[in-house]
Amino acid sequence: MITEVVENCQISSQAFRLTLDCAEIAAKAYPGQFVMIRVNQGRAAPLLRRPFSIHRLWWTCGAGSHSQGQSSPFSQGQPSPGYQDRQQSSPGSRYGQQPSGIQILFRVVGEGTAYLASLAKGAKVDLIGPLGHGFELKEPDYCPVLIAGGIGVAPLLFLADRIKEKNSWPAVATANPSAAEKKSDNPLARPWLFLGGKTAGDILCRDEFQRLGFSLAISTEDGSLGQKGLISEPLAAFLEQMISCGLKPSLFACGPIPLMDRVAEIAWQYRLSGQVSLEQRMACGVGACMGCVVEVVRGKNPPDYKRVCTEGPVFDISGF
Amino acid sequence: MSVDLVDIRVNLAGLELKNPVMVASGTFGYGQEYARFIDLNQLGAIVVKGVSAQPMAGNPPPRLVETPAGLLNSIGLQNVGLEVFIRDKLPFLQGIDSVVIVNILGHTVEEYVTLATELSKHPRVDALEINISCPNVERGGLAFGTDRQATFEVVQAVRQATHLPLITKLSPNVADIVPIARSAQDAGSDAVSLINTILGMAIDIHQRKPVLAKTVGGLSGPAIKPIALRMVWQVSQAVDIPVIGMGGIMSGDDAIEFLLAGASAVSIGTALFVDPQAPIKVLKGIEEYMKRYRFHSIREIVGQLDIG
Ligand SMILES: Cc1cc2nc3c(=O)[nH]c(=O)nc-3n(C[C@H](O)[C@H](O)[C@H](O)COP(=O)(O)OP(=O)(O)OC[C@H]3O[C@@H](n4cnc5c(N)ncnc54)[C@H](O)[C@@H]3O)c2cc1C
Ligand SMILES: Cc1cc2nc3c(=O)[nH]c(=O)nc-3n(C[C@H](O)[C@H](O)[C@H](O)COP(=O)(O)O)c2cc1C
Ligand code: FES
Secondary structure (H helix, E strand, C coil), X not given: CEEEEEEEEECCCCXXXXXXXXXXXXXXXXXXXXXXXXXXXXXXXXXXXXXXECXXXXXXXXXXXXXXXXXXXXXCCCCCCXXXXXXXXXXXXXXXXXXXXXXXXXECCCHHHHHHHCCCCCCEEEEEEEECECCCCCCCCCEEEXXXXXXXHHHHHHHHHHHHHHCCCCCCCCCCHHHHHHHCCCHHHCCEEEEEECCHHHCCCHHHHHHCCCEXXXXXXXXXXXXXXXXXXXXXXXXXXXXXXXXXXXXXXECCHHHHHHHHHHHHHCCCEEEEECCCCCCCCCCCCCCCXXXXXXXXXXXXXXXXXXXXXXXXXXXX | CCCCCXXXXXXXXCEEECCCEEECCCCCCCCHHHCCCCCHHHCCEEEEEEECCCCECCCCCCCEEXXXXXXXXXXXXXXXCHHHHHHHHHHHHCCCCCEEEEEECCCCHHHHHHHHHHHCXXXXXXXXXXXXXXXXXXXXXEEHHHCHHHHHHHHHHHHHHCCCCEEEECCCCCCCHHHHHHHHHHCCCCEEEECCCEEEECEECCCCEECCCCCEEEEECHHHHHHHHHHHHHHHHHCCCCEEEXXXXXXXXXXXXXXXXXXXXXXXXXXXXXXXXXXXXXHHHHHHHHHHCCCCEHHHCXXXXXXX
């Protein structure tokens, strides 16, 4: 379907946040799903559509029964400079009101993403979606721990909005209600985001998560922001602490494969539930070409290949 | 007849197609995958993903890479296998009134025969397309479609196993495609379709490794159109059975080129990935061309290439 650019904002040296007017797709979308965007203006190059996670839903202020500036759980916070014109629109979540569009958060890595970066307000964008199997929020008694590597943070903000909407924290293990009460203001029981990247410029969306009430742990490989090293290191120690307090963490991760591998290992080690969002090169995006497979459960014979575009991109961590 | 009325129906190998635009095997799944994005009833025919006697896991990833104006794939024919196809995939197509063609693949002649025999029992299967680009394990893994004799044997065996219209899908990875097309015709094929993907590769110069896990893959998309067109033209000159043309068709104009070169119908593959509505747009383009040049039926265009 053809949609229109509402806004295209550069948020770091390489990252952009693109807001698209597409109520139909937004109404059906849930966290972890993606869209396929045409990046060739009808020419042969680049040929294939590019997949992007739905970063967030977007609302037009004043739409429906809500007046302009109607507060949402999100918009109570301080707007970050140069981000959104709050008089016109707001991303995040709004109870009982239909969203008007979606946002995607992308990093310029090649021709297709460079084209998206060049789009101005009013430009037409051809996208299909929402596609794929997203995150599931089923257990009521868990503490959500989100883990993102680099641009992998993109789908997690939409997830964070949903978690906030469900208002499912502070959450504690139900087995022992009195202990639960004691821990209700334990900072460990807040929802957490572990955010890692190579360098400070890769660390995106901090303010947005903080406004939603998330606590943040940040690390960069070069030490330019937060702790120096990989984000999986503080994660393991933190989870151990949570578990020892009787909390039940559930992991939601998106990022490069080595990080996802490490998160799966940690989940296995501590017997935690969780979901990981994976990437693979795609052609159709709808399950028809069998091109985007990953071996989710490794080492089976014959190998068990699953399509990232339909069985994923979000997979249960237990199999991974 | 008014010049505005164009007859887009095509009668091909005993099949009544509503129009000459089909979708190519392996690019349209089993039909259901695209049902959200395109009205399947508007397609001339649906050719489903290649089905083998047993399920196939396919090749390790990465399986895809985009190359200039093309797509290189090494899917490795991953499919659910005959049993699951009949049980879980075919029923969906029951509600569709377009022609359904099942693409079959095997590693031995016997496997092709099993597939043809079983699929012929199902009324929803209107025709079979034999993918002869598969490695023939009885002949050291060389593709059936690279050898006249092997092509003849497999087509003949399938011919004897089925009453259904038979299309042989030709491989372009041969020195001369014409004798292979003739073998298919001689063995009783009712039509030929071409081209399948062209072998190619891509290299990641930073890692000094092939991009695809299997090193080589099949190229499709606009990059292969001139080659496909040349082969369709050569084959249609050499055989009496209808030719289904494909390879890089993105627009109505592309499709017209194939019809002029001698194709009686066309198939849309890679273009679906760019635009799921591509088959419908191609059909519109064909109709516009017909009106513009006052063609009343598709038949009037087929093979009308003027080579002076
Ligand atoms: C389900 C899914 C969700 C995604 N969500 C986001 C998102 O929210 N934000 C975002 O910025 N990106 C996301 N991506 C990645 C995004 O699709 C690619 O960055 C984009 O396609 C690159 O297009 P391009 O034309 O700019 O680069 P290209 O020129 O196509 O590629 C640039 C470089 O990246 C490599 N590359 C491209 N795609 C992949 C891939 N899938 N796996 C490995 N290497 C690759 C190429 O080989 C090349 O070296 C997602 C991918 C998937 C599969
Ligand atoms: C991802 C993919 C999978 C394919 N799978 C099959 C297949 O299973 N059987 C077959 O006969 N052809 C298969 N093909 C070949 C196509 O049917 C078609 O012949 C080829 O792609 C050329 O057309 P196009 O350029 O329009 O895509 C496949 C092509 C692609 C791109
Ligand atoms: S991209 Fe075609 S099956 Fe996933």
